[in-house]
Amino acid sequence: MIKLQNITKFYPSKLGNQYIFKELSFDIPTDSNIAILGKNGAGKSTLFRLIAGSEYPNKGRISTKKSISWPVALGTGIHPEMTGRENTRFIGRVNGLNDLNRYEKKVLLFSELGKKFALPVKTYSSGMRSRLAFACCMAIDFDVYLIDEVTAVGDPKFKRKAKKALTNKAKLANVIMVSHDMLEIKEFCDSAIILDKGQLTFIPNIDEAIDLYQKL
Amino acid sequence: MALVKNRTNLEVWLDVVFAIFLREIRSKFNDKLGISWAVINPLIFIFLLSFGRSLLGGPITHSMPTLVFMIYGMLLVRLFLMTFGNISTVIKQNKQLLAFRQVQPISTVVAASLFELLVIMFVILILFVILYLLRVDATLNDPLTVFVCIIQVWLLASSLGLLFGIASIYLPELDKMSIFVQRPVFFMSGIFFSLQDIPKEFWHYFDWNPILHAVELSRGAAYPSYITEGVSLSYVFLSTLILTAFALFCYQASWKEALN
Numbered sequence: 001m002i003k004l005q006n007i008t009k010f011y012p013s014k015l016g017n018q019y020i021f022k023e024l025s026f027d028i029p030t031d032s033n034i035a036i037l038g039k040n041g042a043g044k045s046t047l048f049r050l051i052a053g054s055e056y057p058n059k060g061r062i063s064t065k066k067s068i069s070w071p072v073a074l075g076t077g078i079h080p081e082m083t084g085r086e087n088t089r090f091i092g093r094v095n096g097l098n099d100l101n102r103y104e105k106k107v108l109l110f111s112e113l114g115k116k117f118a119l120p121v122k123t124y125s126s127g128m129r130s131r132l133a134f135a136c137c138m139a140i141d142f143d144v145y146l147i148d149e150v151t152a153v154g155d156p157k158f159k160r161k162a163k164k165a166l167t168n169k170a171k172l173a174n175v176i177m178v179s180h181d182m183l184e185i186k187e188f189c190d191s192a193i194i195l196d197k198g199q200l201t202f203i204p205n206i207d208e209a210i211d212l213y214q215k216l
Numbered sequence: 217m218a219l220v221k222n223r224t225n226l227e228v229w230l231d232v233v234f235a236i237f238l239r240e241i242r243s244k245f246n247d248k249l250g251i252s253w254a255v256i257n258p259l260i261f262i263f264l265l266s267f268g269r270s271l272l273g274g275p276i277t278h279s280m281p282t283l284v285f286m287i288y289g290m291l292l293v294r295l296f297l298m299t300f301g302n303i304s305t306v307i308k309q310n311k312q313l314l315a316f317r318q319v320q321p322i323s324t325v326v327a328a329s330l331f332e333l334l335v336i337m338f339v340i341l342i343l344f345v346i347l348y349l350l351r352v353d354a355t356l357n358d359p360l361t362v363f364v365c366i367i368q369v370w371l372l373a374s375s376l377g378l379l380f381g382i383a384s385i386y387l388p389e390l391d392k393m394s395i396f397v398q399r400p401v402f403f404m405s406g407i408f409f410s411l412q413d414i415p416k417e418f419w420h421y422f423d424w425n426p427i428l429h430a431v432e433l434s435r436g437a438a439y440p441s442y443i444t445e446g447v448s449l450s451y452v453f454l455s456t457l458i459l460t461a462f463a464l465f466c467y468q469a470s471w472k473e474a475l476n
Contacts, residue, residue: 011476053317056472067220076315081243093235094316096221096228120246140220 002028002051002068002144006060009046019198020046023060026200028193030066030144033166033175035185035206037213038195044178045071045148047195051176052146066143072133073148080122084113084132087121091136103139110165111135112158127154138165145169147177163187182210232318236310236327254335255342262290262343269408278410279441284354287343288362288435289407291336295366296373296405296427297398299332303377304384304394307474314475321474322467325381329374336366354438361437361449365430368456372426375456375463382466385474406431411446419446426455 004026010017020043028034028051038044049055050062052071070076077094078087085104092103108117111131113124121129131154137145145166154162166175166188179185185192185206192209194201196216203209223231245251266286269277277285303325310324347354356362376397384390405427414422422428429447436444 049315052315054315055475070316073315077313079239079243081246082239086239086242090235090239091316093238094232094318096223096231096318098221 001030002062002064002066004028004050004060004062007050007057007062008059009043009050009055009057021057021198024198024200025060026202028176028200029191029202030064030174032191032204033189034177034202035189035192035209036176036178036195037185037192037209039216042195043198044195047200048146048148048176048178067141068144069137069140069142069146071146071148072137076133078121078129078133081120083120084108084111084117084124087132088136092140095140097140106139107132107135110138110161127158130154131158134162138162138169141173143173145173145175147175149179149181159184185210228318229320229323232316232320232323233327233330236313236319236324237330240327240331255338258290258294258339259342259346261294262287265290265407278412278435278443280435280439281352281354283350283352284347284438285410285435286407287347288438289405289431291340291343292365292369292427292431292434293402293405293407295332295336296369296401298335299329299370299373300377300380300397301394302328302332303374304380305391306377307381307385321471325374325378329370329377332373333370336370340366356438357440358437362434364449365434365437365452368452369427369430371460372456375460378463378467379459382463382470382474385470401425401427404428410435410443412443416446423447426452 004024007021007024008019009021010019012018036044036047046055048071050057052068053062054071077091079090082090085108088104088107089100092100097103108114111117111128111134113128113132116124116128121132124132134147134154137147169175175188177185177188189206191202191204192206192213194203194209194213194216203212221227241251245253247253249256266283269286270282273282275282306324306328307321310319313319313324314321344354380390380394380397404422404425406422411419411422411428411432423446429449429452432444432447433449433452436442436447
């Protein structure tokens with residue numbers, strides 16, 4: 001359970017403060033794989049970053065006992081000038097892993113980068129980058145994984161692999177996911193939160209949720 | 217599965233600073249010259265400028281060898297400019313790292329400023345070796361005061377950089393203004409001259425600058441015969457203390473907004 005208590009979040013702009021959430025209270029369940037659905041600019045990514053602790057709400061607090069991953073988007077924390085291996089070790093250090101070498105091997109195996117692992121990330125294709133970012137996250141045990149359209153760029157083979165890894169984790173961990181690809185969402189998630197006009201609604205059935213979302 | 221250590225807040229913080237520190241080294245020097253450039257670059261500068269100065273003023277300046285005279289000025293001013301320049305942009309540059317909840321903006325600042333300190337220590341070490349090989353008569357009467365001056369300038373630069381970095385989050389135009397801090401410091405900190413070269417009635421144009429004080433004091437600490445009238449270590453201490461405290465207050469008040 002991730003508790004949002006009286007969250008207010010706004011971004012200052014030339015037209016005054018742009019409110020994303022106003023005094024929002026909501027409990028996000030963490031016992032199923034959840035898709036976050038909402039129109040462009042509804043605040044999906046903001047919600048994501050708030051849950052991950054990358055940003056803080058202007059008012060209110062977010063509390064949870066679960067360990068939550070960082071928001072895995074395409075380039076998060078990946079430095080283009082450093083090699084895949086160095087980036088992996090950086091992420092491992094920040095997250096406080098006790099065995100960096102093992103972590104490195106696991107990421108290499110999962111991302112299937114092979115020799116390219118020793119080359120700077122700027123030489124990677126976008127598919128390879130997303131594989132690296134995804135592998136770095138999956139190789140660490142979290143209770144909740146936050147995934148932001150990462151799997152979309154991978155080829156079908158990698159998607160199958162990602163799907164398998166996530167299903168294997170499903171007994172122990174869950175996913176919160178943002179994507180505009182409904183097929184992908186159906187594949188990974190079994191419930192959804194619809195985000196509209198600063199309000200959240202939890203819908204336990206994914207098909208129902210997608211119907212509702214498409215009517216918005 | 218990779219196990220996550222149970223860490224105290226301090227351990228998390230130290231791990232993050234260390235990780236960013238390594239990253240700083242790796243990402244800054246990835247051409248063939250590598251990290252050696254960080255040391256060679258200031259050396260070239262110091263030797264070129266002191267060569268120019270000795271053409272103008274002869275081999276001895278105010279009772280010390282011109283080369284050594286220039287070295288103190290160049291070292292401290294360079295330390296200031298590099299640290300200030302790097303730190304004022306480091307928060308913006310490493311913004312994407314803040315996605316990790318363990319990484320706070322101050323960790324990137326600390327890592328970057330430690331890096332600058334490490335570089336200057338290396339430069340000093342190599343300078344000493346070169347001075348020894350050139351058989352320049354370099355005395356170092358009071359190393360402790362010189363060390364204190366270096367640390368003060370470093371802290372001062374880090375604090376000013378942090379203030380600038382925070383302010384430029386709210387006012388992006390400030391980035392373009394940082395040159396108004398950097399140029400005066402370069403020309404008014406006594407790299408080429410001593411305060412004694414300036415008529416006393418003009419001192420008040422110069423002696424507000426704590427870097428000038430630090431430069432003069434460290435020259436005086438190395439050569440007791442060097443006259444250090446009109447500068448004071450307490451002034452350097454006080455300005456560092458006030459600026460550092462002010463920068464930390466501002467950081468504490470605004471860091472959560474800085475994450476946006």
